[in-house]
Amino acid sequence: MAQLYLQSDIEEIARGIEDIRDKLEGRTILFSGGGGFLGRYFSLVIDHLNRSALATPCKLIMLDNLITATAENDGQAGTEGVSFMEHDIIEPLTVDERLDYVVHAAGIASPYYYRAYPLKTLDVGITGTRNMLEIARENGARFMFFSSSEIYGDPEPQHVPTQESYMGRVSCQGPRACYDESKRVGETLCSIYHAMHGLSTNIVRPFNVYGPGMKENDYRVLSNFGSRIKGGRPLKVYGDGRQTRTFCYVTDAMIGFMRLMILGVPGETYNIGNPEPEVSMLELVQHVEAVVDRDMETHLIEYPDSYPGGEPTRRCPDIRKARIHLGYEPQVPLRAGLKRFFDWAMDIYTGNP
Amino acid sequence: MAQLYLQSDIEEIARGIEDIRDKLEGRTILFSGGGGFLGRYFSLVIDHLNRSALATPCKLIMLDNLITATAENDGQAGTEGVSFMEHDIIEPLTVDERLDYVVHAAGIASPYYYRAYPLKTLDVGITGTRNMLEIARENGARFMFFSSSEIYGDPEPQHVPTQESYMGRVSCQGPRACYDESKRVGETLCSIYHAMHGLSTNIVRPFNVYGPGMKENDYRVLSNFGSRIKGGRPLKVYGDGRQTRTFCYVTDAMIGFMRLMILGVPGETYNIGNPEPEVSMLELVQHVEAVVDRDMETHLIEYPDSYPGGEPTRRCPDIRKARIHLGYEPQVPLRAGLKRFFDWAMDIYTGNP
Numbered sequence: 001m002a003q004l005y006l007q008s009d010i011e012e013i014a015r016g017i018e019d020i021r022d023k024l025e026g027r028t029i030l031f032s033g034g035g036g037f038l039g040r041y042f043s044l045v046i047d048h049l050n051r052s053a054l055a056t057p058c059k060l061i062m063l064d065n066l067i068t069a070t071a072e073n074d075g076q077a078g079t080e081g082v083s084f085m086e087h088d089i090i091e092p093l094t095v096d097e098r099l100d101y102v103v104h105a106a107g108i109a110s111p112y113y114y115r116a117y118p119l120k121t122l123d124v125g126i127t128g129t130r131n132m133l134e135i136a137r138e139n140g141a142r143f144m145f146f147s148s149s150e151i152y153g154d155p156e157p158q159h160v161p162t163q164e165s166y167m168g169r170v171s172c173q174g175p176r177a178c179y180d181e182s183k184r185v186g187e188t189l190c191s192i193y194h195a196m197h198g199l200s201t202n203i204v205r206p207f208n209v210y211g212p213g214m215k216e217n218d219y220r221v222l223s224n225f226g227s228r229i230k231g232g233r234p235l236k237v238y239g240d241g242r243q244t245r246t247f248c249y250v251t252d253a254m255i256g257f258m259r260l261m262i263l264g265v266p267g268e269t270y271n272i273g274n275p276e277p278e279v280s281m282l283e284l285v286q287h288v289e290a291v292v293d294r295d296m297e298t299h300l301i302e303y304p305d306s307y308p309g310g311e312p313t314r315r316c317p318d319i320r321k322a323r324i325h326l327g328y329e330p331q332v333p334l335r336a337g338l339k340r341f342f343d344w345a346m347d348i349y350t351g352n353p
Numbered sequence: 354m355a356q357l358y359l360q361s362d363i364e365e366i367a368r369g370i371e372d373i374r375d376k377l378e379g380r381t382i383l384f385s386g387g388g389g390f391l392g393r394y395f396s397l398v399i400d401h402l403n404r405s406a407l408a409t410p411c412k413l414i415m416l417d418n419l420i421t422a423t424a425e426n427d428g429q430a431g432t433e434g435v436s437f438m439e440h441d442i443i444e445p446l447t448v449d450e451r452l453d454y455v456v457h458a459a460g461i462a463s464p465y466y467y468r469a470y471p472l473k474t475l476d477v478g479i480t481g482t483r484n485m486l487e488i489a490r491e492n493g494a495r496f497m498f499f500s501s502s503e504i505y506g507d508p509e510p511q512h513v514p515t516q517e518s519y520m521g522r523v524s525c526q527g528p529r530a531c532y533d534e535s536k537r538v539g540e541t542l543c544s545i546y547h548a549m550h551g552l553s554t555n556i557v558r559p560f561n562v563y564g565p566g567m568k569e570n571d572y573r574v575l576s577n578f579g580s581r582i583k584g585g586r587p588l589k590v591y592g593d594g595r596q597t598r599t600f601c602y603v604t605d606a607m608i609g610f611m612r613l614m615i616l617g618v619p620g621e622t623y624n625i626g627n628p629e630p631e632v633s634m635l636e637l638v639q640h641v642e643a644v645v646d647r648d649m650e651t652h653l654i655e656y657p658d659s660y661p662g663g664e665p666t667r668r669c670p671d672i673r674k675a676r677i678h679l680g681y682e683p684q685v686p687l688r689a690g691l692k693r694f695f696d697w698a699m700d701i702y703t704g705n706p
Contacts, residue, residue: 118545119483122538126479130472153520167506167522172537173544173556173622181534181541184525185475188534191526192471203526269526 004213006344009251010044014053016255016331021049023262026056030099032089032132033106033146034062037213041254042103047079057081059097063089063106089128093135101261102136104129105146107182110219118178125182126189133193133201142200144261145190147183149207149273150176154312160278161318164205164269187269194267202264204257207273207317210337211250212344217353221281222247225288226342231351234297241282241300244314248274249337252330259326271317274330278316291338292346357566359697362604363397367406369608369684374402376615379409383452385442385485386459386499387415390566394607395456400432410434412450416442416459442481452492454614457485458499460535463572471531478535479542486546486554495553497614498543500536502560502626503529507665513631514671517558517622540622547620555617557610560626560670563690564603565697570706574634575600578641579695584704587650594635594653597667601627602690605683612679624670627683631669644691645699 014021029046033039039062050057059081065088087093089106107124108114114121129145136143152162153170170180190201214223228235256272264270279287285298303311322328332340367374382399386392392415403410412434418441440446442459460477461467467474482498489496505515506523523533543554567576581588601609609625617623632640638651656664675681685693 118549119542122479122541126475126538151525167524169520169522171520172504172540175548177541177544181538185479185534185538187525188475188530189472191530195528196471 004040005044006212010048012251013045013254014048017258020262021053024058025054027100028059028097029101029103030061030095031103032063034084035064035066038105040213041250043079043082046081050080061085063087089131090123092131099139099141102132102141103144103261104132112219114179115175121178122182126185129186129189133189137193137197137199144202144204145186147187147203147205149205149315150180151183151205160314161275161316163318164271164321200266202260203269204260205271206253208245208247209250209253210247211341216349226345227349227351229292230346230349234299235285236299236301237281238301238303242280243311244278244280246274246278246316247334248330249332252332256322256328259328263326265325270322271319272322273317275317275319277334287334287338291342357393358397359565363401365604366398366607367401370611373615374406377411378407380453381412381450382454382456383414383448384456385416387437388417388419391458393566394603396432396435399434403433414438416440442484443476445484446488452494455485455489455494456497456614457482465572467532468528474531475535479538482539482542486542490546490550490552497555497557498539500540500556500558502558502668503533504536504558513667514628514669516671517624517674553619555613556622557613558624559606560668561598561600562603562606563600564694569702579698580702580704582645583699583702587652588638589652589654590634591654591656595633596664597631597633599627599631599669600687601683602685605685609675609681612681616679618678623675624672625675626670628670628672630687640687640691644695
């Protein structure tokens with residue numbers, strides 16, 4: 001099987017939590033959405049630590065219903081200390097082991113999927129989050145919920161970069177609402193369990209994480225560019241191409257997530273991303289062209305009917321809280337991260353739509 | 354039993370829908386939250402129309418779990434064409450009759466109650482709304498959801514008066530979130546059923562409806578004032594008293610709701626309220642003093658710990674859409690409405706806290 005990651009990235013993540021890795025000694029983590037992009041990185045890092053650094057192994061129990069995750073993403077089950085359970089979190093769950101951390105990353109994130117299954121998307125976000133919170137409560141475990149930067153909607157310019165206290169400008173109706181509301185209610189549930197049960201909850205809002213292992217056809221902009229470049233097809237940019245994003249390389253993001261899991265102040269919400277540089281989609285194309293050393297034909301196209309409207313015009317995190325509370329500081333500049341990703345993608349992607 | 358309404362108000366509401374009342378001939382309405390303040394008015398109006406104007410009676414089936422509604426609110430079951438079912442809408446429901454309208458007004462609206470039972474509040478809002486939408490879908494009935502002006506949160510000044518398109522500034526965490534999110538997700542569910550099933554859904558966002566029949570201890574500002582005046586106790590105003598509201602007398606609101614139920618454009622959301630005048634709490638005290646012809650000792654007090662924070666500083670509806678689509682136009686000026694309400698309250702309220 002093709003490598004879905006770079007070993008040097010895994011080692012980089014491990015170094016980024018070196019100062020606090022003793023908090024993983026002999027601990028048990030339950031992780032929902034284990035078959036996804038981030039779940040694989042969690043598996044690989046725990047496997048690496050168990051082989052190299054931890055005296056008493058850390059156990060990682062992965063949950064996934066394998067509906068949107070593919071079977072190949074289940075391939076880490078053989079790694080050191082990592083086990084896999086096929087389970088749909090809409091159903092209540094009992095785990096025999098005593099849990100120290102519960103990380104809830106399961107959710108329906110693909111716009112094409114959540115548009116087709118909006119009720120299921122809400123169910124996973126609401127009932128699923130509640131079931132995971134219940135497990136954490138029974139175990140007195142620290143709880144981390146993967147929310148989304150989508151929760152900010154389309155912020156007014158004065159709220160970019162966006163702080164965690166910003167309440168968002170996001171419609172509760174329309175095609176994206178099922179996803180955005182599933183995350184909002186997930187956050188509401190976390191705040192209820194924190195206030196009523198004293199559960200140690202944290203919420204993370206990731207901003208455009210990318211890196212090796214992203215599926216070729218997952219509709220994220222960089223995996224899409226990678227596939228098109230590999231296949232010699234023109235790049236497509238929606239709208240006028242002036243909408244901005246910031247991109248966070250997966251090692252930086254993973255260090256942020258793991259530091260947050262271990263160090264987050266109970267009840268607090270954190271942006272995790274790389275605030276620099278904020279680039280428009282057209283500028284991103286230029287960066288990518290430089291990295292792959294090719295001029296790409298680029299088409300500006302209308303949003304397709306099948307694409308949920310209301311795409312945010314700007315998205316950039318304010319990460320001061322994560323800096324102060326977690327010692328989080330992104331290390332990988334955009335160009336360097338793009339180089340790692342596209343080198344990998346040119347090797348692994350098929351180039352077929 | 355003391356009269357919980359004014360007969361002249363019921364007749365006024367009936368006149369306000371005279372031009373469209375034929376749309377109620379022989380129809381069947383299912384109404385959730387039938388034991389509440391608005392449910393009673395729906396009962397009374399249908400009863401009045403059945404006795405006076407409709408050749409074929411309209412049937413109104415009231416649902417309520419009677420948890421927050423008191424038994425006395427069930428007293429309209431004997432009225433013409435109105436029946437009552439004790440049912441908790443968290444549980445699925447089958448109704449044998451063919452339904453033409455489903456009006457979903459059930460919900461946990463008291464801040465003191467939803468703060469104590471946040472998970473139940475979310476359940477009622479989410480699962481309850483879905484169950485009611487399912488009944489409407491099975492019957493091909495028109496569906497009206499009672500959302501709330503709370504959905505706008507604390508709007509920036511340039512968004513007051515507030516249009517339906519405003520996305521709100523409302524926290525998804527904290528003590529009010531369970532209520533606000535229950536309404537937001539209710540709206541999301543309506544938009545999903547409209548888009549996926551072609552259901553004729555409408556959402557109404559009422560702005561501070563008041564009138565005879567409000568319970569003495571329901572924590573609304575005007576019922577609270579009424580009770581304190583009756584008991585000779587000083588008025589209490591939270592914060593600095595400069596937060597504004599607009600108040601809509603119940604006859605105007607009911608005319609709006611019933612016109613919306615019958616005439617609302619499918620998929621559309623409507624503010625129903627009286628946009629004039631927008632008064633601060635301190636100005637409201639002056640109006641009330643004039644109406645009851647008494648100078649009241651008034652205390653500015655801190656919000657109590659038990660009161661959910663984040664009260665909106667201004668709230669005023671833009672009702673242009675309801676004017677154009679529904680022919681809605683509030684008729685009762687603030688002073689006149691206050692006069693009707695306080696005359697009633699001085700007669701009925703006990704004055705005991």
